[in-house]
Amino acid sequence: MARVLIGVVGSYDERRGLGLVEQDGRQHPFHCTAISDGSRRVEVGAAVSFVLGPSHGGRHEAVAVTKLAPGSRRTAVAVRPVRADERSFVTATLEQRWGGQVVVARGFPVHADALDALVAVRDWGERVGLLTYRVDRNSLEVVTLDAFVPGEGVGSALLAAAGEVARSAGLWRLFLVTTTDNLRAIGLYLTRGLRIATVHQNAATFAREIKPSIPVLGHFGIPLQDEVEFELVLGGEGPPPRAG
Ligand SMILES: CC(C)(COP(=O)(O)OP(=O)(O)OC[C@H]1O[C@@H](n2cnc3c(N)ncnc32)[C@H](O)[C@@H]1OP(=O)(O)O)[C@@H](O)C(=O)NCCC(=O)NCCS
Structure with missing residues:
Protein backbone atom coordinates (compact mmCIF):
# COMPACT_ATOMS: atom_id res chain seq x y z
CA MET A 1 0.00 0.00 0.00
CA ALA A 2 1.43 3.40 -1.00
CA ARG A 3 0.81 6.06 1.59
CA VAL A 4 1.09 9.66 0.46
CA LEU A 5 2.76 11.63 3.24
CA ILE A 6 3.09 15.36 3.81
CA GLY A 7 6.42 16.83 4.92
CA VAL A 8 8.82 19.75 4.60
CA VAL A 9 12.11 19.89 2.71
CA GLY A 10 14.73 20.02 5.47
CA SER A 11 17.78 20.31 3.23
CA TYR A 12 18.59 20.19 -0.47
CA ASP A 13 21.98 20.22 -2.17
CA GLU A 14 21.20 21.15 -5.77
CA ARG A 15 24.77 20.41 -6.95
CA ARG A 16 24.72 16.83 -5.66
CA GLY A 17 20.99 16.47 -6.33
CA LEU A 18 20.29 15.08 -2.86
CA GLY A 19 17.96 16.26 -0.13
CA LEU A 20 16.03 15.31 2.99
CA VAL A 21 12.30 15.53 3.65
CA GLU A 22 11.25 15.89 7.29
CA GLN A 23 7.97 14.35 8.38
CA ASP A 24 6.79 13.83 11.94
CA GLY A 25 10.35 13.96 13.28
CA ARG A 26 11.65 11.48 10.68
CA GLN A 27 14.01 12.29 7.84
CA HIS A 28 13.73 10.66 4.42
CA PRO A 29 16.42 11.14 1.75
CA PHE A 30 15.39 11.97 -1.80
CA HIS A 31 17.12 12.29 -5.14
CA CYS A 32 16.57 15.23 -7.49
CA THR A 33 14.96 12.87 -10.04
CA ALA A 34 12.20 12.20 -7.49
CA ILE A 35 10.94 15.80 -7.74
CA SER A 36 7.76 15.17 -9.68
CA ASP A 37 7.62 18.33 -11.81
CA GLY A 38 10.97 17.35 -13.38
CA SER A 39 12.61 20.68 -12.39
CA ARG A 40 15.22 19.03 -10.11
CA ARG A 41 14.79 22.08 -7.90
CA VAL A 42 12.99 22.59 -4.61
CA GLU A 43 13.34 25.18 -1.88
CA VAL A 44 14.34 24.27 1.65
CA GLY A 45 11.23 24.77 3.81
CA ALA A 46 8.80 23.95 0.99
CA ALA A 47 5.82 21.76 1.92
CA VAL A 48 5.73 18.60 -0.21
CA SER A 49 3.76 15.40 -0.55
CA PHE A 50 5.72 12.19 -1.17
CA VAL A 51 5.61 8.41 -1.15
CA LEU A 52 8.19 6.14 0.48
CA GLY A 53 9.81 3.80 -2.02
CA PRO A 54 12.77 1.42 -1.91
CA SER A 55 16.17 2.96 -2.65
CA HIS A 56 19.03 1.24 -4.46
CA GLY A 57 20.70 0.49 -1.13
CA GLY A 58 17.63 -1.45 0.04
CA ARG A 59 16.49 1.33 2.40
CA HIS A 60 13.59 3.70 1.92
CA GLU A 61 13.67 7.09 0.29
CA ALA A 62 11.10 9.71 -0.66
CA VAL A 63 9.81 9.48 -4.23
CA ALA A 64 7.09 11.37 -6.14
CA VAL A 65 8.15 14.48 -4.19
CA THR A 66 5.47 17.04 -5.13
CA LYS A 67 5.56 20.71 -4.18
CA LEU A 68 2.35 21.84 -2.53
CA ALA A 69 0.74 25.19 -3.26
CA PRO A 70 0.74 27.59 -0.27
CA GLY A 71 -2.37 27.02 1.83
CA SER A 72 -2.92 23.62 0.23
CA ARG A 73 -5.81 21.63 1.75
CA ARG A 74 -4.00 18.36 1.30
CA THR A 75 -4.31 15.61 3.86
CA ALA A 76 -2.56 12.27 3.94
C1 LIG B 1 -8.18 15.27 -12.95
C2 LIG B 1 -8.39 14.87 -11.51
C3 LIG B 1 -8.09 13.39 -11.35
C4 LIG B 1 -7.41 15.68 -10.63
O1 LIG B 1 -7.50 15.21 -9.29
P1 LIG B 1 -7.26 16.16 -8.03
O2 LIG B 1 -7.30 15.31 -6.82
O3 LIG B 1 -8.17 17.32 -8.07
O4 LIG B 1 -5.79 16.64 -8.31
P2 LIG B 1 -4.70 17.07 -7.22
O5 LIG B 1 -5.37 17.80 -6.11
O6 LIG B 1 -3.87 15.91 -6.88
O7 LIG B 1 -3.80 18.04 -8.09
C5 LIG B 1 -4.35 19.22 -8.57
C6 LIG B 1 -3.38 19.69 -9.64
O8 LIG B 1 -4.10 19.82 -10.87
C7 LIG B 1 -3.63 20.96 -11.56
N1 LIG B 1 -4.77 21.85 -11.75
C8 LIG B 1 -5.85 21.99 -10.97
N2 LIG B 1 -6.70 22.88 -11.52
C9 LIG B 1 -6.14 23.27 -12.66
C10 LIG B 1 -6.53 24.17 -13.69
N3 LIG B 1 -7.68 24.83 -13.62
N4 LIG B 1 -5.69 24.33 -14.73
C11 LIG B 1 -4.52 23.67 -14.79
N5 LIG B 1 -4.11 22.81 -13.84
C12 LIG B 1 -4.91 22.63 -12.80
C13 LIG B 1 -2.56 21.60 -10.73
O9 LIG B 1 -1.33 21.09 -11.19
C14 LIG B 1 -2.85 21.07 -9.35
O10 LIG B 1 -1.68 20.91 -8.59
P3 LIG B 1 -1.38 21.94 -7.35
O11 LIG B 1 -2.53 21.79 -6.42
O12 LIG B 1 -0.09 21.42 -6.79
O13 LIG B 1 -1.29 23.29 -7.97
C15 LIG B 1 -9.84 15.21 -11.01
O14 LIG B 1 -10.10 16.55 -11.34
C16 LIG B 1 -10.92 14.33 -11.62
O15 LIG B 1 -11.29 13.32 -11.05
N6 LIG B 1 -11.47 14.74 -12.77
C17 LIG B 1 -12.56 14.02 -13.42
C18 LIG B 1 -12.09 12.76 -14.11
C19 LIG B 1 -10.97 13.02 -15.07
O16 LIG B 1 -11.02 13.93 -15.86
N7 LIG B 1 -9.92 12.17 -14.99
C20 LIG B 1 -8.73 12.31 -15.80
C21 LIG B 1 -8.94 11.88 -17.19
S1 LIG B 1 -8.23 10.33 -17.55
Missing part, protein backbone atom coordinates in the same frame (compact mmCIF):
# COMPACT_ATOMS: atom_id res chain seq x y z
CA VAL A 77 -4.24 9.70 1.69
CA ALA A 78 -3.37 6.03 1.43
CA VAL A 79 -3.61 4.21 -1.88
CA ARG A 80 -4.10 0.45 -2.00
CA PRO A 81 -5.26 -2.15 -4.54
CA VAL A 82 -9.02 -2.59 -4.72
CA ARG A 83 -10.11 -5.64 -2.72
CA ALA A 84 -12.16 -8.44 -4.28
CA ASP A 85 -15.16 -7.43 -2.16
CA GLU A 86 -15.05 -3.87 -3.55
CA ARG A 87 -15.93 -4.71 -7.15
CA SER A 88 -19.42 -3.20 -6.79
CA PHE A 89 -17.76 0.06 -5.72
CA VAL A 90 -15.67 -0.01 -8.93
CA THR A 91 -18.75 -0.69 -11.07
CA ALA A 92 -20.79 2.05 -9.37
CA THR A 93 -17.94 4.58 -9.69
CA LEU A 94 -17.47 3.87 -13.41
CA GLU A 95 -21.23 4.10 -13.95
CA GLN A 96 -21.45 7.41 -12.14
CA ARG A 97 -18.33 9.08 -13.52
CA TRP A 98 -17.89 7.49 -16.96
CA GLY A 99 -21.49 6.62 -17.84
CA GLY A 100 -20.83 2.87 -17.86
CA GLN A 101 -18.19 0.16 -17.60
CA VAL A 102 -16.82 0.70 -21.09
CA VAL A 103 -14.44 3.60 -21.70
CA VAL A 104 -12.93 4.34 -25.09
CA ALA A 105 -9.25 5.21 -25.22
CA ARG A 106 -7.27 5.77 -28.42
CA GLY A 107 -10.29 4.53 -30.37
CA PHE A 108 -10.59 1.17 -28.55
CA PRO A 109 -13.32 0.17 -26.09
CA VAL A 110 -12.00 -1.04 -22.72
CA HIS A 111 -14.06 -2.82 -20.06
CA ALA A 112 -12.65 -0.82 -17.17
CA ASP A 113 -14.58 -2.82 -14.53
CA ALA A 114 -12.43 -5.88 -15.33
CA LEU A 115 -9.11 -4.08 -14.85
CA ASP A 116 -6.73 -3.88 -11.93
CA ALA A 117 -7.59 -0.89 -9.77
CA LEU A 118 -6.20 1.29 -6.99
CA VAL A 119 -8.37 3.06 -4.46
CA ALA A 120 -7.48 6.16 -2.42
CA VAL A 121 -8.71 6.11 1.16
CA ARG A 122 -8.53 8.52 4.06
CA ASP A 123 -7.43 7.46 7.55
CA TRP A 124 -11.02 6.76 8.57
CA GLY A 125 -11.62 4.50 5.57
CA GLU A 126 -13.56 6.91 3.35
CA ARG A 127 -12.90 6.15 -0.32
CA VAL A 128 -11.92 9.34 -2.15
CA GLY A 129 -10.63 8.17 -5.53
CA LEU A 130 -10.23 5.34 -8.01
CA LEU A 131 -7.69 4.53 -10.72
CA THR A 132 -7.98 1.60 -13.13
CA TYR A 133 -5.02 0.38 -15.17
CA ARG A 134 -3.69 -2.36 -17.38
CA VAL A 135 -0.24 -3.57 -18.29
CA ASP A 136 0.58 -4.24 -21.91
CA ARG A 137 4.09 -5.26 -22.97
CA ASN A 138 6.30 -3.05 -20.83
CA SER A 139 3.90 -0.15 -20.22
CA LEU A 140 1.30 0.56 -17.58
CA GLU A 141 -1.72 2.37 -19.03
CA VAL A 142 -3.90 4.35 -16.65
CA VAL A 143 -7.37 3.83 -18.11
CA THR A 144 -9.49 5.87 -15.67
CA LEU A 145 -8.51 8.28 -12.90
CA ASP A 146 -11.07 9.87 -10.60
CA ALA A 147 -10.71 12.05 -7.52
CA PHE A 148 -14.04 12.38 -5.71
CA VAL A 149 -12.86 15.51 -3.88
CA PRO A 150 -11.07 18.07 -6.07
CA GLY A 151 -7.80 19.79 -5.29
CA GLU A 152 -6.85 17.81 -2.18
CA GLY A 153 -4.09 15.71 -3.71
CA VAL A 154 -6.12 12.57 -4.41
CA GLY A 155 -5.38 12.56 -8.17
CA SER A 156 -1.67 13.10 -7.46
CA ALA A 157 -1.66 10.31 -4.87
CA LEU A 158 -3.27 7.81 -7.25
CA LEU A 159 -0.92 8.78 -10.06
CA ALA A 160 2.12 8.45 -7.78
CA ALA A 161 0.93 5.02 -6.61
CA ALA A 162 0.41 3.82 -10.20
CA GLY A 163 3.95 5.04 -10.94
CA GLU A 164 5.19 2.92 -8.04
CA VAL A 165 3.32 -0.15 -9.35
CA ALA A 166 4.96 0.35 -12.75
CA ARG A 167 8.39 1.06 -11.29
CA SER A 168 8.39 -1.95 -8.99
CA ALA A 169 7.29 -4.18 -11.90
CA GLY A 170 10.32 -2.91 -13.84
CA LEU A 171 8.15 -1.42 -16.61
CA TRP A 172 9.43 1.03 -19.16
CA ARG A 173 6.73 3.67 -18.82
CA LEU A 174 3.36 4.76 -17.46
CA PHE A 175 1.02 6.42 -19.93
CA LEU A 176 -2.55 7.67 -20.30
CA VAL A 177 -4.70 9.66 -22.67
CA THR A 178 -7.04 12.54 -22.04
CA THR A 179 -9.14 14.86 -24.19
CA THR A 180 -7.91 18.36 -24.99
CA ASP A 181 -10.65 20.05 -22.93
CA ASN A 182 -9.50 18.42 -19.69
CA LEU A 183 -7.27 21.30 -18.63
CA ARG A 184 -7.32 20.24 -14.99
CA ALA A 185 -6.03 16.76 -15.80
CA ILE A 186 -3.50 18.16 -18.28
CA GLY A 187 -2.27 20.57 -15.57
CA LEU A 188 -1.98 17.68 -13.14
CA TYR A 189 0.04 15.51 -15.54
CA LEU A 190 2.40 18.28 -16.62
CA THR A 191 3.16 19.29 -13.03
CA ARG A 192 3.78 15.67 -12.01
CA GLY A 193 6.56 15.04 -14.51
CA LEU A 194 4.57 13.49 -17.37
CA ARG A 195 5.30 14.64 -20.91
CA ILE A 196 3.27 14.66 -24.09
CA ALA A 197 4.11 11.44 -25.96
CA THR A 198 1.81 11.91 -28.94
CA VAL A 199 -1.51 13.35 -30.08
CA HIS A 200 -4.19 10.96 -31.36
CA GLN A 201 -6.03 13.16 -33.81
CA ASN A 202 -9.79 12.51 -34.05
CA ALA A 203 -9.60 9.72 -31.42
CA ALA A 204 -12.49 11.32 -29.49
CA THR A 205 -14.52 11.62 -32.70
CA PHE A 206 -14.02 7.85 -33.32
CA ALA A 207 -14.78 7.15 -29.67
CA ARG A 208 -18.17 8.88 -30.07
CA GLU A 209 -19.10 6.35 -32.78
CA ILE A 210 -18.52 3.54 -30.25
CA LYS A 211 -20.02 5.44 -27.30
CA PRO A 212 -22.56 8.01 -28.55
CA SER A 213 -22.97 9.48 -25.05
CA ILE A 214 -19.59 11.25 -25.46
CA PRO A 215 -20.56 14.90 -25.99
CA VAL A 216 -19.47 17.00 -28.98
CA LEU A 217 -18.30 19.87 -26.78
CA GLY A 218 -16.29 19.42 -23.60
CA HIS A 219 -15.34 21.74 -20.76
CA PHE A 220 -15.16 25.44 -21.72
CA GLY A 221 -16.95 24.59 -24.99
CA ILE A 222 -13.79 22.99 -26.39
CA PRO A 223 -14.67 20.55 -29.22
CA LEU A 224 -13.99 16.94 -28.23
CA GLN A 225 -11.95 15.69 -31.17
CA ASP A 226 -8.41 14.73 -30.24
CA GLU A 227 -6.77 12.83 -27.39
CA VAL A 228 -3.37 13.70 -25.96
CA GLU A 229 -1.17 10.86 -24.73
CA PHE A 230 1.02 11.69 -21.71
CA GLU A 231 3.80 9.47 -20.45
CA LEU A 232 6.20 9.09 -17.57
CA VAL A 233 9.29 7.22 -18.70
CA LEU A 234 10.57 5.07 -15.85
CA GLY A 235 13.32 3.37 -17.81
CA GLY A 236 12.76 -0.13 -16.47
CA GLU A 237 14.06 -3.30 -18.08
CA GLY A 238 13.36 -3.97 -21.71
CA PRO A 239 13.24 -1.88 -24.83
CA PRO A 240 10.88 1.06 -25.26
CA PRO A 241 7.48 0.00 -26.59
CA ARG A 242 6.93 0.09 -30.35
CA ALA A 243 5.47 3.34 -31.62
CA GLY A 244 1.78 3.42 -32.53
Whole structure:
Protein backbone atom coordinates (compact mmCIF):
# COMPACT_ATOMS: atom_id res chain seq x y z
CA MET A 1 0.00 0.00 0.00
CA ALA A 2 1.43 3.40 -1.00
CA ARG A 3 0.81 6.06 1.59
CA VAL A 4 1.09 9.66 0.46
CA LEU A 5 2.76 11.63 3.24
CA ILE A 6 3.09 15.36 3.81
CA GLY A 7 6.42 16.83 4.92
CA VAL A 8 8.82 19.75 4.60
CA VAL A 9 12.11 19.89 2.71
CA GLY A 10 14.73 20.02 5.47
CA SER A 11 17.78 20.31 3.23
CA TYR A 12 18.59 20.19 -0.47
CA ASP A 13 21.98 20.22 -2.17
CA GLU A 14 21.20 21.15 -5.77
CA ARG A 15 24.77 20.41 -6.95
CA ARG A 16 24.72 16.83 -5.66
CA GLY A 17 20.99 16.47 -6.33
CA LEU A 18 20.29 15.08 -2.86
CA GLY A 19 17.96 16.26 -0.13
CA LEU A 20 16.03 15.31 2.99
CA VAL A 21 12.30 15.53 3.65
CA GLU A 22 11.25 15.89 7.29
CA GLN A 23 7.97 14.35 8.38
CA ASP A 24 6.79 13.83 11.94
CA GLY A 25 10.35 13.96 13.28
CA ARG A 26 11.65 11.48 10.68
CA GLN A 27 14.01 12.29 7.84
CA HIS A 28 13.73 10.66 4.42
CA PRO A 29 16.42 11.14 1.75
CA PHE A 30 15.39 11.97 -1.80
CA HIS A 31 17.12 12.29 -5.14
CA CYS A 32 16.57 15.23 -7.49
CA THR A 33 14.96 12.87 -10.04
CA ALA A 34 12.20 12.20 -7.49
CA ILE A 35 10.94 15.80 -7.74
CA SER A 36 7.76 15.17 -9.68
CA ASP A 37 7.62 18.33 -11.81
CA GLY A 38 10.97 17.35 -13.38
CA SER A 39 12.61 20.68 -12.39
CA ARG A 40 15.22 19.03 -10.11
CA ARG A 41 14.79 22.08 -7.90
CA VAL A 42 12.99 22.59 -4.61
CA GLU A 43 13.34 25.18 -1.88
CA VAL A 44 14.34 24.27 1.65
CA GLY A 45 11.23 24.77 3.81
CA ALA A 46 8.80 23.95 0.99
CA ALA A 47 5.82 21.76 1.92
CA VAL A 48 5.73 18.60 -0.21
CA SER A 49 3.76 15.40 -0.55
CA PHE A 50 5.72 12.19 -1.17
CA VAL A 51 5.61 8.41 -1.15
CA LEU A 52 8.19 6.14 0.48
CA GLY A 53 9.81 3.80 -2.02
CA PRO A 54 12.77 1.42 -1.91
CA SER A 55 16.17 2.96 -2.65
CA HIS A 56 19.03 1.24 -4.46
CA GLY A 57 20.70 0.49 -1.13
CA GLY A 58 17.63 -1.45 0.04
CA ARG A 59 16.49 1.33 2.40
CA HIS A 60 13.59 3.70 1.92
CA GLU A 61 13.67 7.09 0.29
CA ALA A 62 11.10 9.71 -0.66
CA VAL A 63 9.81 9.48 -4.23
CA ALA A 64 7.09 11.37 -6.14
CA VAL A 65 8.15 14.48 -4.19
CA THR A 66 5.47 17.04 -5.13
CA LYS A 67 5.56 20.71 -4.18
CA LEU A 68 2.35 21.84 -2.53
CA ALA A 69 0.74 25.19 -3.26
CA PRO A 70 0.74 27.59 -0.27
CA GLY A 71 -2.37 27.02 1.83
CA SER A 72 -2.92 23.62 0.23
CA ARG A 73 -5.81 21.63 1.75
CA ARG A 74 -4.00 18.36 1.30
CA THR A 75 -4.31 15.61 3.86
CA ALA A 76 -2.56 12.27 3.94
CA VAL A 77 -4.24 9.70 1.69
CA ALA A 78 -3.37 6.03 1.43
CA VAL A 79 -3.61 4.21 -1.88
CA ARG A 80 -4.10 0.45 -2.00
CA PRO A 81 -5.26 -2.15 -4.54
CA VAL A 82 -9.02 -2.59 -4.72
CA ARG A 83 -10.11 -5.64 -2.72
CA ALA A 84 -12.16 -8.44 -4.28
CA ASP A 85 -15.16 -7.43 -2.16
CA GLU A 86 -15.05 -3.87 -3.55
CA ARG A 87 -15.93 -4.71 -7.15
CA SER A 88 -19.42 -3.20 -6.79
CA PHE A 89 -17.76 0.06 -5.72
CA VAL A 90 -15.67 -0.01 -8.93
CA THR A 91 -18.75 -0.69 -11.07
CA ALA A 92 -20.79 2.05 -9.37
CA THR A 93 -17.94 4.58 -9.69
CA LEU A 94 -17.47 3.87 -13.41
CA GLU A 95 -21.23 4.10 -13.95
CA GLN A 96 -21.45 7.41 -12.14
CA ARG A 97 -18.33 9.08 -13.52
CA TRP A 98 -17.89 7.49 -16.96
CA GLY A 99 -21.49 6.62 -17.84
CA GLY A 100 -20.83 2.87 -17.86
CA GLN A 101 -18.19 0.16 -17.60
CA VAL A 102 -16.82 0.70 -21.09
CA VAL A 103 -14.44 3.60 -21.70
CA VAL A 104 -12.93 4.34 -25.09
CA ALA A 105 -9.25 5.21 -25.22
CA ARG A 106 -7.27 5.77 -28.42
CA GLY A 107 -10.29 4.53 -30.37
CA PHE A 108 -10.59 1.17 -28.55
CA PRO A 109 -13.32 0.17 -26.09
CA VAL A 110 -12.00 -1.04 -22.72
CA HIS A 111 -14.06 -2.82 -20.06
CA ALA A 112 -12.65 -0.82 -17.17
CA ASP A 113 -14.58 -2.82 -14.53
CA ALA A 114 -12.43 -5.88 -15.33
CA LEU A 115 -9.11 -4.08 -14.85
CA ASP A 116 -6.73 -3.88 -11.93
CA ALA A 117 -7.59 -0.89 -9.77
CA LEU A 118 -6.20 1.29 -6.99
CA VAL A 119 -8.37 3.06 -4.46
CA ALA A 120 -7.48 6.16 -2.42
CA VAL A 121 -8.71 6.11 1.16
CA ARG A 122 -8.53 8.52 4.06
CA ASP A 123 -7.43 7.46 7.55
CA TRP A 124 -11.02 6.76 8.57
CA GLY A 125 -11.62 4.50 5.57
CA GLU A 126 -13.56 6.91 3.35
CA ARG A 127 -12.90 6.15 -0.32
CA VAL A 128 -11.92 9.34 -2.15
CA GLY A 129 -10.63 8.17 -5.53
CA LEU A 130 -10.23 5.34 -8.01
CA LEU A 131 -7.69 4.53 -10.72
CA THR A 132 -7.98 1.60 -13.13
CA TYR A 133 -5.02 0.38 -15.17
CA ARG A 134 -3.69 -2.36 -17.38
CA VAL A 135 -0.24 -3.57 -18.29
CA ASP A 136 0.58 -4.24 -21.91
CA ARG A 137 4.09 -5.26 -22.97
CA ASN A 138 6.30 -3.05 -20.83
CA SER A 139 3.90 -0.15 -20.22
CA LEU A 140 1.30 0.56 -17.58
CA GLU A 141 -1.72 2.37 -19.03
CA VAL A 142 -3.90 4.35 -16.65
CA VAL A 143 -7.37 3.83 -18.11
CA THR A 144 -9.49 5.87 -15.67
CA LEU A 145 -8.51 8.28 -12.90
CA ASP A 146 -11.07 9.87 -10.60
CA ALA A 147 -10.71 12.05 -7.52
CA PHE A 148 -14.04 12.38 -5.71
CA VAL A 149 -12.86 15.51 -3.88
CA PRO A 150 -11.07 18.07 -6.07
CA GLY A 151 -7.80 19.79 -5.29
CA GLU A 152 -6.85 17.81 -2.18
CA GLY A 153 -4.09 15.71 -3.71
CA VAL A 154 -6.12 12.57 -4.41
CA GLY A 155 -5.38 12.56 -8.17
CA SER A 156 -1.67 13.10 -7.46
CA ALA A 157 -1.66 10.31 -4.87
CA LEU A 158 -3.27 7.81 -7.25
CA LEU A 159 -0.92 8.78 -10.06
CA ALA A 160 2.12 8.45 -7.78
CA ALA A 161 0.93 5.02 -6.61
CA ALA A 162 0.41 3.82 -10.20
CA GLY A 163 3.95 5.04 -10.94
CA GLU A 164 5.19 2.92 -8.04
CA VAL A 165 3.32 -0.15 -9.35
CA ALA A 166 4.96 0.35 -12.75
CA ARG A 167 8.39 1.06 -11.29
CA SER A 168 8.39 -1.95 -8.99
CA ALA A 169 7.29 -4.18 -11.90
CA GLY A 170 10.32 -2.91 -13.84
CA LEU A 171 8.15 -1.42 -16.61
CA TRP A 172 9.43 1.03 -19.16
CA ARG A 173 6.73 3.67 -18.82
CA LEU A 174 3.36 4.76 -17.46
CA PHE A 175 1.02 6.42 -19.93
CA LEU A 176 -2.55 7.67 -20.30
CA VAL A 177 -4.70 9.66 -22.67
CA THR A 178 -7.04 12.54 -22.04
CA THR A 179 -9.14 14.86 -24.19
CA THR A 180 -7.91 18.36 -24.99
CA ASP A 181 -10.65 20.05 -22.93
CA ASN A 182 -9.50 18.42 -19.69
CA LEU A 183 -7.27 21.30 -18.63
CA ARG A 184 -7.32 20.24 -14.99
CA ALA A 185 -6.03 16.76 -15.80
CA ILE A 186 -3.50 18.16 -18.28
CA GLY A 187 -2.27 20.57 -15.57
CA LEU A 188 -1.98 17.68 -13.14
CA TYR A 189 0.04 15.51 -15.54
CA LEU A 190 2.40 18.28 -16.62
CA THR A 191 3.16 19.29 -13.03
CA ARG A 192 3.78 15.67 -12.01
CA GLY A 193 6.56 15.04 -14.51
CA LEU A 194 4.57 13.49 -17.37
CA ARG A 195 5.30 14.64 -20.91
CA ILE A 196 3.27 14.66 -24.09
CA ALA A 197 4.11 11.44 -25.96
CA THR A 198 1.81 11.91 -28.94
CA VAL A 199 -1.51 13.35 -30.08
CA HIS A 200 -4.19 10.96 -31.36
CA GLN A 201 -6.03 13.16 -33.81
CA ASN A 202 -9.79 12.51 -34.05
CA ALA A 203 -9.60 9.72 -31.42
CA ALA A 204 -12.49 11.32 -29.49
CA THR A 205 -14.52 11.62 -32.70
CA PHE A 206 -14.02 7.85 -33.32
CA ALA A 207 -14.78 7.15 -29.67
CA ARG A 208 -18.17 8.88 -30.07
CA GLU A 209 -19.10 6.35 -32.78
CA ILE A 210 -18.52 3.54 -30.25
CA LYS A 211 -20.02 5.44 -27.30
CA PRO A 212 -22.56 8.01 -28.55
CA SER A 213 -22.97 9.48 -25.05
CA ILE A 214 -19.59 11.25 -25.46
CA PRO A 215 -20.56 14.90 -25.99
CA VAL A 216 -19.47 17.00 -28.98
CA LEU A 217 -18.30 19.87 -26.78
CA GLY A 218 -16.29 19.42 -23.60
CA HIS A 219 -15.34 21.74 -20.76
CA PHE A 220 -15.16 25.44 -21.72
CA GLY A 221 -16.95 24.59 -24.99
CA ILE A 222 -13.79 22.99 -26.39
CA PRO A 223 -14.67 20.55 -29.22
CA LEU A 224 -13.99 16.94 -28.23
CA GLN A 225 -11.95 15.69 -31.17
CA ASP A 226 -8.41 14.73 -30.24
CA GLU A 227 -6.77 12.83 -27.39
CA VAL A 228 -3.37 13.70 -25.96
CA GLU A 229 -1.17 10.86 -24.73
CA PHE A 230 1.02 11.69 -21.71
CA GLU A 231 3.80 9.47 -20.45
CA LEU A 232 6.20 9.09 -17.57
CA VAL A 233 9.29 7.22 -18.70
CA LEU A 234 10.57 5.07 -15.85
CA GLY A 235 13.32 3.37 -17.81
CA GLY A 236 12.76 -0.13 -16.47
CA GLU A 237 14.06 -3.30 -18.08
CA GLY A 238 13.36 -3.97 -21.71
CA PRO A 239 13.24 -1.88 -24.83
CA PRO A 240 10.88 1.06 -25.26
CA PRO A 241 7.48 0.00 -26.59
CA ARG A 242 6.93 0.09 -30.35
CA ALA A 243 5.47 3.34 -31.62
CA GLY A 244 1.78 3.42 -32.53
C1 LIG B 1 -8.18 15.27 -12.95
C2 LIG B 1 -8.39 14.87 -11.51
C3 LIG B 1 -8.09 13.39 -11.35
C4 LIG B 1 -7.41 15.68 -10.63
O1 LIG B 1 -7.50 15.21 -9.29
P1 LIG B 1 -7.26 16.16 -8.03
O2 LIG B 1 -7.30 15.31 -6.82
O3 LIG B 1 -8.17 17.32 -8.07
O4 LIG B 1 -5.79 16.64 -8.31
P2 LIG B 1 -4.70 17.07 -7.22
O5 LIG B 1 -5.37 17.80 -6.11
O6 LIG B 1 -3.87 15.91 -6.88
O7 LIG B 1 -3.80 18.04 -8.09
C5 LIG B 1 -4.35 19.22 -8.57
C6 LIG B 1 -3.38 19.69 -9.64
O8 LIG B 1 -4.10 19.82 -10.87
C7 LIG B 1 -3.63 20.96 -11.56
N1 LIG B 1 -4.77 21.85 -11.75
C8 LIG B 1 -5.85 21.99 -10.97
N2 LIG B 1 -6.70 22.88 -11.52
C9 LIG B 1 -6.14 23.27 -12.66
C10 LIG B 1 -6.53 24.17 -13.69
N3 LIG B 1 -7.68 24.83 -13.62
N4 LIG B 1 -5.69 24.33 -14.73
C11 LIG B 1 -4.52 23.67 -14.79
N5 LIG B 1 -4.11 22.81 -13.84
C12 LIG B 1 -4.91 22.63 -12.80
C13 LIG B 1 -2.56 21.60 -10.73
O9 LIG B 1 -1.33 21.09 -11.19
C14 LIG B 1 -2.85 21.07 -9.35
O10 LIG B 1 -1.68 20.91 -8.59
P3 LIG B 1 -1.38 21.94 -7.35
O11 LIG B 1 -2.53 21.79 -6.42
O12 LIG B 1 -0.09 21.42 -6.79
O13 LIG B 1 -1.29 23.29 -7.97
C15 LIG B 1 -9.84 15.21 -11.01
O14 LIG B 1 -10.10 16.55 -11.34
C16 LIG B 1 -10.92 14.33 -11.62
O15 LIG B 1 -11.29 13.32 -11.05
N6 LIG B 1 -11.47 14.74 -12.77
C17 LIG B 1 -12.56 14.02 -13.42
C18 LIG B 1 -12.09 12.76 -14.11
C19 LIG B 1 -10.97 13.02 -15.07
O16 LIG B 1 -11.02 13.93 -15.86
N7 LIG B 1 -9.92 12.17 -14.99
C20 LIG B 1 -8.73 12.31 -15.80
C21 LIG B 1 -8.94 11.88 -17.19
S1 LIG B 1 -8.23 10.33 -17.55
